[in-house]
Amino acid sequence: MKELSRRKFLVNAGQGIVATTMIPAFLQNDVDFALGLKSADTGLNDYLNRFGVTEALIREVLAEGLSRGGDFSEVYFQHRISNYIGLEDKQVNQAYTNIIYGVGIRVLNGDQTGYSYTEEITPATLKQAAQTAAAIANSNKKASPVKLSLYKHSENYPIQTSWETSNIGIKMPYLNRLNDQIFKQDNRIIKASAGISNETSYILIANSEGLITFDYQPLVTIFCSCTAEQNGKRENNGSNISKRLGMEFLTNNMIDRIAKEAVTGTVSLFEAIKPEAGEMEIVLGPGESGILLHEAMGHGFEADFNRIKTSIFSDKLNQKVAENFVTIVDNGMNQNYRGAINIDDEGNESKETVLVENGILKSYMHDRISAKHYGVEPTGNGRRDTFRNMPIPRMRNTYMKNGPHTPEEIIASVKKGIYAEKFTNGQVNIGAGDFTFYIKSGNLIENGKLGRPIKDVNIIGNGPKVLSNIVMVGNDMKNSEGAWTCGKNGQGAPVSMGIPTVKVSSITVGGINS
Amino acid sequence: MSNNKLELANWASSFALKNGASQVKVNVSRQHEVNIEIRDKKTDKLLESTSNSLGIDIYVDNKYSGQSTNDLRKPELEKFILDAIAATKYLAKDEFRMLPDPKYYKKLAVDLNVNDQNYATIDPAGKIKIAETIEGAALSQSDKIISVTAYFSDGKYESATVQSNGFEGQDESTFYSIGASVSVKDPNGSRPEDWKGVNSRFYKTLPTPEAIGIEAAQNTLKRIGQKKVASGKYDLIIQNEVAGRAVGMLINPMNGSSIHQKRSFLDKKLGEKLFSDKLTITDNPLLIGGLGSQLYDGDGIASQKRTMIENGVLKNYYIDYYYGKKLNMEPTTGYATNLLLTIGNTSLLELIKKTEKGILVNGFNGGNSNSTTGDFSYGVQGMLIENGQLTQPVNEMIVSGNALTFWSALADLGNDPYPYSSWQSPSMLFKDIDFGGL
Numbered sequence: 001m002k003e004l005s006r007r008k009f010l011v012n013a014g015q016g017i018v019a020t021t022m023i024p025a026f027l028q029n030d031v032d033f034a035l036g037l038k039s040a041d042t043g044l045n046d047y048l049n050r051f052g053v054t055e056a057l058i059r060e061v062l063a064e065g066l067s068r069g070g071d072f073s074e075v076y077f078q079h080r081i082s083n084y085i086g087l088e089d090k091q092v093n094q095a096y097t098n099i100i101y102g103v104g105i106r107v108l109n110g111d112q113t114g115y116s117y118t119e120e121i122t123p124a125t126l127k128q129a130a131q132t133a134a135a136i137a138n139s140n141k142k143a144s145p146v147k148l149s150l151y152k153h154s155e156n157y158p159i160q161t162s163w164e165t166s167n168i169g170i171k172m173p174y175l176n177r178l179n180d181q182i183f184k185q186d187n188r189i190i191k192a193s194a195g196i197s198n199e200t201s202y203i204l205i206a207n208s209e210g211l212i213t214f215d216y217q218p219l220v221t222i223f224c225s226c227t228a229e230q231n232g233k234r235e236n237n238g239s240n241i242s243k244r245l246g247m248e249f250l251t252n253n254m255i256d257r258i259a260k261e262a263v264t265g266t267v268s269l270f271e272a273i274k275p276e277a278g279e280m281e282i283v284l285g286p287g288e289s290g291i292l293l294h295e296a297m298g299h300g301f302e303a304d305f306n307r308i309k310t311s312i313f314s315d316k317l318n319q320k321v322a323e324n325f326v327t328i329v330d331n332g333m334n335q336n337y338r339g340a341i342n343i344d345d346e347g348n349e350s351k352e353t354v355l356v357e358n359g360i361l362k363s364y365m366h367d368r369i370s371a372k373h374y375g376v377e378p379t380g381n382g383r384r385d386t387f388r389n390m391p392i393p394r395m396r397n398t399y400m401k402n403g404p405h406t407p408e409e410i411i412a413s414v415k416k417g418i419y420a421e422k423f424t425n426g427q428v429n430i431g432a433g434d435f436t437f438y439i440k441s442g443n444l445i446e447n448g449k450l451g452r453p454i455k456d457v458n459i460i461g462n463g464p465k466v467l468s469n470i471v472m473v474g475n476d477m478k479n480s481e482g483a484w485t486c487g488k489n490g491q492g493a494p495v496s497m498g499i500p501t502v503k504v505s506s507i508t509v510g511g512i513n514s
Numbered sequence: 515m516s517n518n519k520l521e522l523a524n525w526a527s528s529f530a531l532k533n534g535a536s537q538v539k540v541n542v543s544r545q546h547e548v549n550i551e552i553r554d555k556k557t558d559k560l561l562e563s564t565s566n567s568l569g570i571d572i573y574v575d576n577k578y579s580g581q582s583t584n585d586l587r588k589p590e591l592e593k594f595i596l597d598a599i600a601a602t603k604y605l606a607k608d609e610f611r612m613l614p615d616p617k618y619y620k621k622l623a624v625d626l627n628v629n630d631q632n633y634a635t636i637d638p639a640g641k642i643k644i645a646e647t648i649e650g651a652a653l654s655q656s657d658k659i660i661s662v663t664a665y666f667s668d669g670k671y672e673s674a675t676v677q678s679n680g681f682e683g684q685d686e687s688t689f690y691s692i693g694a695s696v697s698v699k700d701p702n703g704s705r706p707e708d709w710k711g712v713n714s715r716f717y718k719t720l721p722t723p724e725a726i727g728i729e730a731a732q733n734t735l736k737r738i739g740q741k742k743v744a745s746g747k748y749d750l751i752i753q754n755e756v757a758g759r760a761v762g763m764l765i766n767p768m769n770g771s772s773i774h775q776k777r778s779f780l781d782k783k784l785g786e787k788l789f790s791d792k793l794t795i796t797d798n799p800l801l802i803g804g805l806g807s808q809l810y811d812g813d814g815i816a817s818q819k820r821t822m823i824e825n826g827v828l829k830n831y832y833i834d835y836y837y838g839k840k841l842n843m844e845p846t847t848g849y850a851t852n853l854l855l856t857i858g859n860t861s862l863l864e865l866i867k868k869t870e871k872g873i874l875v876n877g878f879n880g881g882n883s884n885s886t887t888g889d890f891s892y893g894v895q896g897m898l899i900e901n902g903q904l905t906q907p908v909n910e911m912i913v914s915g916n917a918l919t920f921w922s923a924l925a926d927l928g929n930d931p932y933p934y935s936s937w938q939s940p941s942m943l944f945k946d947i948d949f950g951g952l
Contacts, residue, residue: 085605088775091606091608092605092606093577093578093605093606093607093608094579094580094608095578095579095580095602095604095605096580096581097580097582097583097598098581098583099584099585100583100584101583101585102565102584111558112556112558112559113560114560115559115560115563116561116562117565118563119564119566119584119586120586129563132562132563135560136557167601168601168604172604172605193775225777227775227776234776234886234887235887236884236885277745277912277948277949278745278950278952279745279951279952295880308553308663309660309661309697309705310660310661311705312703312705314705388565390559390561425880427893428879428880429706429879429909430707431697431704431705431706432700432704432707432737432740434879434893434895434909434910435879435880436879436880436893436912437880438880438881438882438891455889456887456890456891457912458880458881458882458891458892458893458912458914460879460910460950461910462704508742508745508910508911508912508950509912510891510892510912510913510914510948510950511914512914513745513949
C-alpha cells in the first residue's frame with residue numbers, strides 16, 4: 001500500500017542497526033543459483049532470443065502503443081537473477097534466489113504516462129499490454145512501425161567472472177573467512193552474521209523514436225554485522241561494500257578489511273556518548289558523508305519535483321546556492337561503482353552531470369519527461385527499479401569535488417561541535433527542504449580536537465541553508481563504497497556518493513538536554 | 515478462486531520431492547494492481563498489470579534455501595527447481611532447519627472478511643473520478659496551493675501455499691488506497707508538503723474523497739510558517755496516524771532473530787515490567803476486516819490473538835518456527851500483524867488542552883532506532899503547544915531517547931485509534947522528552 005512509497009529516503013544495507021530491520025526484506029529478494037547458466041549475452045540477437053522476440057515484433061508493439069494517439073512508446077525488457085547466501089552462527093546455512101522476467105510498456109501523451117507490464121512474453125500479451133498503456137491517450141491517430149537502430153554505449157562495469165558461472169561453493173569460503181576474522185579480532189564479540197548478494201540484470205530497451213539498446217548489469221554486495229558484549233552491555237555495528245563487479249570482487253584482503261571495520265566500529269561504541277542537543281558546527285568526514293549531498297540537495301535537484309514546482313530548489317536554477325569552492329556532480333560513469341550505469345532505463349547515455357559549479361546551480365537531473373519540459377538534453381538519470389516501474393529521475397554517484405582546505409585545518413577551526421563519520425540512513429522533505437541523516441558513529445570536537453566518540457544521533461537541517469552554510473571544503477575527496485539504496489515513489493535504486501571533509505557552520509543535532 | 519495456483523504449488527512440491535528435496539514449501543501467488551495519479555485535472559499516470567510469483571523453500575537433509583521466480587513456464591520451472599536443489603546441497607547442515615511440526619497446522623473456520631467480492635466489477639471511470647474529486651477538494655481549500663497529486667490504487671492478491679508435511683492453505687484479499695500529496699507556498703520561500711492517505715479492504719468502506727482532499731490540503735496549510743523552536747524537554751503528543759514509528763521501536767527487538775542474535779534490548783526480559791502501566795499491545799491476526807489479518811502465518815502456523823505487552827509487562831516475543839527451535843521456545847509467529855493498543859478516554863483535543871509545554875508530533879522525517887540498545891533519534895514536525903493551545907507549527911526538530919525510558923513516560927492515551935492501518939494506535943502523551951532544535 002501507499003504509505004512508505006511517498007517518502008524519499010536512503011538506507012545502507014547491512015550497516016549496523018539497519019541490518020536488523022533490513023535483512024528480512026533483503027533476503028526475500030536475493031538468493032542463489034547453481035551451476036551452469038549460460039554466460040553473459042554479448043549481442044543484440046542474444047538479448048532478442050533471451051526474451052523470445054524479434055525486431056519486427058518490437059516494432060509492431062511500439063506502433064500498437066501509439067494506436068490511441070500517444071506521442072511516444074517504449075518497451076523495457078528485463079531478466080534479473082538475484083542470489084544471496086547468508087552466514088549466521090558460524091555457518092553458511094541459508095541461500096535465496098529470486099528471478100524476475102518481463103517487459104514494461106510505456107506510452108507518453110505529453111506529460112501523461114500510461115504503463116503496463118507483462119510477465120508472459122508472447123505477441124498477444126505484448127500487444128494487450130501496449131493497448132492498456134496506450135489508453136493514456138484518446139484519439140484515432142495511426143502510427144506505423146518505425147525502423148530501429150542499435151545504440152552502442154560505453155562500458156562502465158567490465159567484469160572478469162560472471163555471477164552465473166560462480167556457484168555457491170566458490171563463494172562460501174569468503175563468508176567463513178569473514179566470520180573467523182571477526183571473532184579473531186576481539187574476544188568481546190558474541191555474535192556475527194554476514195551475507196553476499198549478487199545480481200545480474202539483462203535489459204533490452206526500444207522506443208518509437210527508433211532506438212534499440214541493451215545492457216548487462218552486474219551488482220554485488222557483501223555485508224557483515226556483529227554484536228559485542230562488555231560488562232553486561234551490548235553494542236552492534238556492521239560494514240558493507242558494494243560494486244558492479246563479478247566474482248573477482250571477492251578477495252581475502254577485502255574480507256579482512258570489512259571484518260576489521262565492523263569490529264572496530266562495534267567495540268568503539270562502548271565508549272560512545274550522546275551529544276548535547278541543539279544547533280552546532282559539524283564537520284563531515286570524507287566518503288559516507290556524501291549522504292549530505294544526497295539528502296540536502298540531491299533529491300531537490302531531481303527535475304520531476306521541479307517540473308511540478310514542489311522542490312525548494314525549483315526557482316533557483318542558475319542562482320548562487322553555495323560558496324565558490326563548492327562543485328557537486330552526479331556521475332554515472334565511475335568504473336564499477338554501485339551507482340554506475342552504462343545507459344539509463346530509458347536508453348539514454350550515462351554521463352557526468354554538473355549540478356553545482358563553483359557555487360552556481362547549473363542543472364537538475366532529468367528523465368525524458370522533464371528534459372522535454374525544460375527543453376534540455378536528457379542527463380541519463382531516468383532510472384527504474386524493475387520492468388514493473390515507470391522510470392523517474394534518480395541519482396547515480398553524487399559527489400562533491402575537492403576544495404581548498406585541509407582536513408586538519410577544518411577540524412582545528414571548530415571550538416565546539418561534532419565530527420560525523422558513519423551513517424545508516426537519511427530522508428528529506430523536498431518542498432520544505434528539511435532533511436535528516438542518522439549518525440552511527442563520530443566524535444565530539446572540543447577546541448579543535450577530536451574528543452569522545454558519539455553514537456546514534458539524528459541530524460536535521462534545511463537543504464538550501466546548509467548548502468550555503470558549507471564554509472570549508474577539504475582536499476581529500478573520497479567515495480563511499482557502501483551498499484546505499486535510494487527509495488523514491490516505492491522504487492529502490494542502487495546509488496553511490498562521496499565528499500571531501502567539509503564543515504557546515506550550523507545544523508541541529510539530536511541528543512540530550514542538560 | 516481458481517485451483518490453478520494450488521495445482522501448480524502441488525506440482526512444484528512433488529517435482530522437488532521426486533528430485534532430491536526432503537521437505538518443500540511452495541507458495542504461488544498472483545496480484546492484480548491498478549494505480550492512477552491525477553494532476554492538473556488530467557490523468558498523470560495510469561498503470562494496470564498483473565504479476566505472478568512462485569516461491570519455493572527447499573530442505574535437503576536440514577540444508578535450506580528459498581527461491582522465487584515469476585517465470586512460470588513449466589520447462590523453466592523444472593530447471594529452476596533442479597538448480598535450486600543442487601545449490602542447496604552446497605550449504606552447511608543446520609539441525610534447526612525443517613518444516614514446522616504439523617501439530618501447529620489447523621484449519622480455522624473463520625471468515626476474516628478481507629476480500630471484496632466486487633473487486634472485478636468496479637467501474638474504472640469511477641476510480642479516476644475518485645482521484646479527480648480528491649484533487650478538486652484539495653485545490654478548493656486555498657490559493658496558496660502550488661501542487662496536488664491525488665491517487666487511487668487498488669489490488670487483489672490471491673495465493674496458495676502447500677507444505678509437504680501436510681499443510682495446504684489458500685487466501686484471497688483486496689485493498690484500496692486513496693489520498694493526495696499537497697505542496698503549498700510559504701512566504702519564507704519554502705514549499706511545505708504533506709499528504710493524507712488511507713487504506714481499506716473494501717471499496718465501499720473508503721472515506722469520502724472530498725474529506726481526504728480537504729484533510730490533505732489542511733494538513734499542509736498548517737505547515738506554513740513552520741520553524742524550529744528551542745532545544746529542551748517537552749511533553750510529546752504523538753498523533754494517532756504516525757504513532758506506528760514509535761511503536762516500531764518495540765517490535766523489531768521482540769523478533770526471534772533479534773533475540774537469538776543478541777541484537778535486542780528486550781533479550782531475557784520476558785515477564786518484566788519495563789514500560790508504563792498504560793501500555794498494552796495486542797497482536798490480533800484474526801481481526802475481522804483487518805489490514806494485517808491472516809489465518810496462518812509464513813510458517814503455516816494457525817493464527818492466534820496474543821498479548822505482547824500488558825500494563826507495561828513484556829508478555830511475548832515474535833518467534834517463528836526456526837528461531838523457536840534455536841531458542842528452545844514455543845513458536846508464536848514471526849512478525850507483527852494487526853497491532854491494537856489500549857484505547858484511552860481522552861480526545862486528542864483534551865490531551866492538547868492539558869499540556870502546558872509540549873510538541874504535537876504529526877510527522878516524522880528520517881532517524882532510526884537501535885534494537886540492541888533501545889536508543890533512538892528521529893526527525894519530527896508538528897505543532898508547539900503552550901498552555902493547552904497549539905501556537906506554532908514546528909519542523910526541523912529531533913526527538914531522542916531510549917525506548918525503555920520513552921515508553922515508561924507514556925502518561926495518557928487518546929480515544930482515537932487510527933482505523934486505516936494494520937497498526938491501530940490512538941494518540942498518546944509522553945512526559946518530559948528530549949527535543950533538539952535551536
